[in-house]
Each structure stands twice: as structure tokens, then as C-alpha cells.
Amino acid sequence: MADTEPLRLPDMPLHDPFVVADEKTRTYYLYTSNEASVSGVDGTGTMVYRSHDLRDWTRPVVVFRAAEQRGIWATDGGWAPEVHERNGRYYLFTTLHNEDRPLPLPPPNRYGTPFQVPAYMRGTITAVSSSLLGPFTVVDPARPTPPANLMTLDxxxxxxxxGQPWMVYAHEWLQTIDGTMEAIRLAPDLSRTIGDPVFLFKASDAPWLTEEIPAGAPNQLAPYITDGPQLHRAPDGTLLMLWSTYEKNTVGVDGTISGGYVQTYATSESGDVEGPWRQHRPLVREDSGHGMLFHTFDGRLMLVLHRPFENARGKLYEMEFAGQELRVLRRRADLDGGG
Structure with missing residues (x-):
């Protein structure tokens, strides 16, 4: 394909997609982990595709490279990038890790198995730019934004x-066994955290998941995974959180997870991030997940996610609310190419 020809979603490698609908330019910015085969730039980082109609996309531009950040604590990963405007500046969150910096493990043999997957330093960094196209510069190169002793992501x-900003993140099952969602307050300029993390919920709180995998199953090290939180306020004021997990999963002795990746969500009964959180049944299965909600320029609510987990591509769904319930209205195969 010529460099000047538009890309379509089936042509676009992406994982953990995040869309910014920029009203000023009427442009959709789709951020994902850097993929050298399409960006032409090597290294861990973030790239962005652009579109005016969600169908035809430009070739990606790299907006962040970990190796260019002086003194940064990690240069691997580059997962789950997202960009937010705040006070005229743009803030990038993306997850890095460093396998040479080990972290504490949960108690051994908790599920009757001698297997222990190593935990190491992993967490989301904050970087800032004056443009949606970067370049983004890390705010604190010495450590991730959540507490560095926790293995976190997304x-x-x-x-x-x-008006209080928070970072909501997943605390890895590798360190907790039953993965959790947590939140921590941020300074107004997002430069640092304030106080201690707040526990929100654990993956096994989803009742449909424990119907399929009994809690504390002795033949499984870590059946409960938390991934990909995104917060969204519904028209009636309900606060919901998209998140992803694996259903019917098993974990091999090498740490490999098998099972279907799913897009699910929860709603806060208090309307605030502290919850308590009520879990809902999955929105999309088919090895799909790590989605986020955004509005199109003509006001439609859209869900973008990736499928399948390996060799992932972006998929689009029109969504609707029925009270506090979020529903898939229709799949937009005309935009994402089907499959």
C-alpha cells in the first residue's frame, strides 16, 4: 500500500486503542503502542493514527519514545496509551516495565501450587505536551505515577x-493473585500523587466470572485478571467503569493465560469513584477487550476495542444507555471491516 493511501482499521495493527475526538480540528486521534512495521520508527513508545470519519486513517506518527526520555526508569512496554487535555496541555498515560527491578510476590502456594510468576516494576507514567501530536516528555523519569512498590498497569x-483528578489503574494479578482496581488522587497539574491508593474492587467480584471459575480454585494460580479501566459518566449521572478480564481462564506453569478476553463494565452505586461498584455482565466477548467510550462529532456514543488479543485490530460499536445499563446498539462493520 502506498504511503499516501488511507489506511482502514483491518490494515492497522493496534492494541489497547484510545480515541480523542478533537472538536477544534474535527479529527479523531487513535493512540496505540508504537508498531515499527507501520510507523517506521523503532522502539517502545506511542503512535497515533488520525481520521475525519473513523473509516479512512492516516499512517501513524510516533508521539512518544521511552528511550528518548533522559534517566527514565524503564524502556519496555509502552502499553495502553491515552491522552487527555487539561488546562491547555495534553497528558499522555502509558504503562512501562523493567524486568530487572523485582517486586514482592504474594504468599507462596496460596492456591496449592509451587509455581510463582515473578513480579517486577511496572506502572503507568505521565508525560506532557502542548500538542496532540507530541512530542511528549515524561513528568518524572525516576518512577511510575502509582506507588512504585505495586505492580500496576493501564x-x-x-x-x-x-474537580479532583485521579489515576485509576489495575493492580496486577501477578502480585495480588486476584487482580484489583485501585485509584489514587493526583495533584491538579497531574505531576504527582496525593495520599494512598483506594481499593475499588477485585476481579472475582464479577459474579458471572465466579460462576465459571470457583474462587480459590486449587489448580489455578491466578484466575482473576483486571485490565483496561476507563471511567465514563452516563447521561443520568451514573458513573461507570469499562474494564476487561479473561473468562474460563487457566494459567500454565510458565505464566501463560488461556481463555477468552472480554469487555465488561461496572457502575458505582454512590456515583463516585470510591464506589461501591456493581458488576455487570460482559458487553463483548469473542476475545475482545480493553475498550473505551467516546462521542462522535454527530453525538453518537461509540465503543472502540481490540480483537483478537494477538495480532489485534480495532473494532467499533455504537452504544446506548437504558437507564444505568450500557448496551451494544450495533456493530459498525462498515467502519472496522468486519471479522
Whole structure:
């Protein structure tokens, strides 16, 4: 394909997609981990595709490279990038890790198995730019934004009704066995955290998941995974969180997870991030997940996610609310190419 020809979603390698619908330019920015085969740039980082109609996309531009950040604590990963505008600046969150910096493990043999998967330093960093196209510069190169002793990933921004910003993130099953969602307050300029993390819920709180995998199953090290939080306020004021997990999964002695990746969600009964959180049944299965909600320029609510987990491509769904229930209205195969 010529470099000047538009890309379509089936042509676009991407994982953990995040869309910014920029009203000023009427342009959709789709951020994902850097993929050298399409960006032409090597290294861990973030790239962005652009479109005016969600169908035809430009070739990606790299907006962040970990190796260019002086003194940064990690240069692997580059997972789950997302970009948020705040006070005229743009903030990138993306997850890095460093396997040479080990972290504490859960108690051995908790599920009757001698197997222990190593935990190491992993967490979401914050970087800032004056443009949606970067370049983004890491705010604190010495450590991730959540506490560095926790193995975390997929940090997302949430601003509560008082204007207080939070980072909501997944605390890895590799360190907790039953993965959790947690939140921590951020300074107004997002430069640092304030106080201690707040526990929100654990993966096994989803009742449909424990119907399929009994809690504490002795033949499984870690059947409960938390991934990909994103917060969204419904028209009636309900606060919901998209998140992903694996259903019917098993974990091999080498740490390999088998089972279907799913897109699910929860709603906060208090309307605030602290919850309590009520779990809902999955929205999309078919080895799909790590989605986020955004509005099109003509006001439609859209869900973008990736499928399958390996060799992933972006998939689009029109969504609707029925009270506090989020529903798939229709799959947009005309935009994402089917499959």
C-alpha cells in the first residue's frame, strides 16, 4: 500500500486503542503502542493514527519514545496509551516495565501450587505536551505515577465532580493473585500523587466470572485478571467503569493465560469513584477487550476495542444507555471491516 493511501482499521495493527475526538480540528486521534512495521520508527513508545470519519486513517506518527526520555526508569512496554487535555496541555498515560527491578510476590502456594510468576516494576507514567501530536516528555523519569512498590498497569484519568483528578489503574494479578482496581488522587497539574491508593474492587467480584471459575480454585494460580479501566459518566449521572478480564481462564506453569478476553463494565452505586461498584455482565466477548467510550462529532456514543488479543485490530460499536445499563446498539462493520 502506498504511503499516501488511507489506511482502514483491518490494515492497522493496534492494541489497547484510545480515541480523542478533537472538536477544534474535527479529527479523531487513535493512540496505540508504537508498531515499527507501520510507523517506521523503532522502539517502545506511542503512535497515533488520525481520521475525519473513523473509516479512512492516516499512517501513524510516533508521539512518544521511552528511550528518548533522559534517566527514565524503564524502556519496555509502552502499553495502553491515552491522552487527555487539561488546562491547555495534553497528558499522555502509558504503562512501562523493567524486568530487572523485582517486586514482592504474594504468599507462596496460596492456591496449592509451587509455581510463582515473578513480579517486577511496572506502572503507568505521565508525560506532557502542548500538542496532540507530541512530542511528549515524561513528568518524572525516576518512577511510575502509582506507588512504585505495586505492580500496576493501564492507568486512566478520572476527574470527580469536585474537580479532583485521579489515576485509576489495575493492580496486577501477578502480585495480588486476584487482580484489583485501585485509584489514587493526583495533584491538579497531574505531576504527582496525593495520599494512598483506594481499593475499588477485585476481579472475582464479577459474579458471572465466579460462576465459571470457583474462587480459590486449587489448580489455578491466578484466575482473576483486571485490565483496561476507563471511567465514563452516563447521561443520568451514573458513573461507570469499562474494564476487561479473561473468562474460563487457566494459567500454565510458565505464566501463560488461556481463555477468552472480554469487555465488561461496572457502575458505582454512590456515583463516585470510591464506589461501591456493581458488576455487570460482559458487553463483548469473542476475545475482545480493553475498550473505551467516546462521542462522535454527530453525538453518537461509540465503543472502540481490540480483537483478537494477538495480532489485534480495532473494532467499533455504537452504544446506548437504558437507564444505568450500557448496551451494544450495533456493530459498525462498515467502519472496522468486519471479522
Amino acid at each position: 492507568g486512566t484519568l478520572y476527574v470527580d465532580r469536585s
